[in-house]
Amino acid sequence: MPLSKRAAPALLTDQVYDTIHEAILSGELPAGSRLTVRELAEQVGTSAMPVREAIRRLEEAGIVEREPHKGAVVKALTLEELLHVYNIRRLLEVEAARLGSRHITREDCDRMQAEYDLMRHAITEHQVIPILDHDENLLEILYTAAGNPLLVQMIRNLWRQCRAYKIVGAQGTLDTAGDESLWRYQRDLIDAARDGDSLKAASVNDSSLVDATDRIKALLAAQRDHS
Template identity: 55%
Template structure:
C-alpha cells in the first residue's frame, strides 16, 4: 500500500494513521474481518505503535472496526439485520437532506452534480466499482451540502462508510449485468428533479432508491433465515 500521498502534514500522527487505515477499509483493501495488527500496521505506515493503537481505537468508536476475542481488532462489516436498520436511518436522513438541498442549491452546484453524473457513468463504463461509488457519493454530497446542515451531511457520510461493503457487492453484481441501468437510473432522475427545482420530486427519488435497497436487504435476510 502506497501511503506517501495520503499523509497530510498538518494532521497529528494519529490523525494521519487513522486516515490511511480508514481509506484502506473504505477501498476494500482491508476487507471485512481483516485483522488490524498493531505491529504490522505500524511497520506498514512507518510509525511507532502508539498512533496506530489510537487510530484503531477511533476506528472502533466510529464503527469501522470491532474487538473480537482471541483475534484483537478486526474490520467490521454490518450483518443483514444491522444493514436494514442502517438503511432505515439513511432513508429518514437522506430524504430530508435531499429536500433541503434541492430547495437551497444554486446553479453552480447543480452543474457540479451534472458533471459528477457524467464521471459516474464513465466509471460504470470502465467497470471501476470503487470509483463509481466515490462518484455516486460525490454527486449526492453536493446536493446534501446545499442543505446547509453539516451535522446532517457528516452523519449521512458515516452511514455510507458503514454500508460501503454491501454497496460494493451490489455495484459489482450490477456491473455484471449488461444493459442494467440500476447504477445510474435514480441518480439521473434525481439530478433532473433538482434541475427542475422540484424538491418534492427529488425527495421522492431518494425515498424510492433507498426503499428499494432496503427491500433487497430484507429479502436476503428472509432467505438467510430459512
Template identity: 55%
Template sequence: MDTSKRLEPATSMADRVYAVLHESIMSGEFPVGYRLRIRDLAALVGTSEMPVREAIRRLEEAGFAERAPHRGSVVKGLDLAELVYAYDVRLLLEVEATRLGAARIDAAGIAAMREGLVSMREAIAEGGVMDYLDRDETVLGVLYEASGNPVLVDTVRALWGQCRAYKTVGARSALDKPVDDALWRHQERLVDTVESGDAEAAAAVTRESLASAIERIKAQLKEQKKQN
C-alpha cells in the same frame, strides 16, 4: 500497498494511520476478518505502535473493526440487520435533505451535479467501484449541502461511512451486469427532477432509491437466515 500517497493529507500521525487503514478496509484490501496486528501495521506504514493502536481504537469506535476472541482486533463483517436500521435512518434524513436542497440549489449547483453525473458514468464504464462511490456521493453532497443544514449533511455523511462496505459489495455486483442500470438510474432521474425545480419529485426519487436498497438488504438477510 503504496502508503506514501495515502499519508500526505492527514494532520497527525494517528490521523495518517487511520486514513491508511480506513482506505484499505473500504477498498477490500483488508477483507472481513483481517487481523489488525499492531506490530505488522506499524511496520507497514512506517511508524511506531502507539499511533497504530490509536487508529485501531478509532476504527472500532466507528464500527469498521471489532474485538474477536483470541484474535485481537479484526475487520468487522457486514451485519445486514444493522444495515437495515442504518438505511431506515438514511431514508428519513436523505429524503428531507433532498427536499430542502432541491428547493434551494442554484444553477451552479445543478451544473456541478451534472458534471458529477458524467464523472460517475465514466467511473462505471471503467469499472472503478471506489471511484464510482466517491463520485456518487459527490453528486448527492452538492444537493444536500444546498439544504443549508451542515448538521444534517454531516450526519448523512457519517451514515454513508457506516454503509460503505455494503455499498461496495452492491456496486461490484452491479458492475458485473453490463445491462444493469441500477448504478446510475436513480441518480440521473434525481438530477433531472432537481433541474426541473420539483423538490417533491426529487424527494420521491431519493425515497424510491433508498427503499429499493433496503429491500435488497432485507432479501439478503432472509437468505442469510435460510443458510444458517
C-alpha cells in the same frame, strides 16, 4: 515545549487512522480482516503506538470490533446493521433531497451533472470506488443546498459507516448485465433538482435507498449461502 512538537504524535495517529480507514473503505481490508498492530506498523512505517490508537478510534467509530481469540477485526457485514443504517439514511437523505432541491442553483446542478458524467465513466470502466465517490459528491452538492451543515455531516458519517455495504451493492450491480440502478436514480434526481421539484427529489431518493437495501440484502444472502 513548542505546540508543534506536542501535536506531532496526534498528527501521526491521524495519518495512520486515515490510511487504515481508507484501506477498509476501498475493500483492501475486507470485513473479517484481522488488524494486527505489528503487521500494520510495518506496512505504514510507524511504531506500534499510533497504530494501536488508530485501531481504538476505529472501534469507537463502529468500523472495527474485538473478537475472542482474534483481537481487532474489520466489522463483518450483517443484515441487521444494513437495515438499521439504511433506514436512518432514508430518514435523513429523503429530507435532504427535498430541502436541497428547493434551494439549489443552476450552477450546482451543473456540478451534479459533472459528477454524474464522471460516475457513468467509472461504471463503464467497472471502477467501484470511483463510482461511489462520484455518487456521494453528486448527492452532497444537493444536500449542501439544503443549508443545514449538521444534516450533511450526519449523512457523511453514515456513508462512512456503510461504505462496505455500498461496495457490495455496487460490485454486485456491475456484475448484473442490464441493471441501470447505479445511474438511473441519479439521473432522475438531477432532473428533479433542475426543476426545483422537491416532491420528486424526495421520492427518487426514497426509491433509490429502498432499491439499494433490497439489492444488498440479496447479495449478502447469496454470499452467506456460498460460504
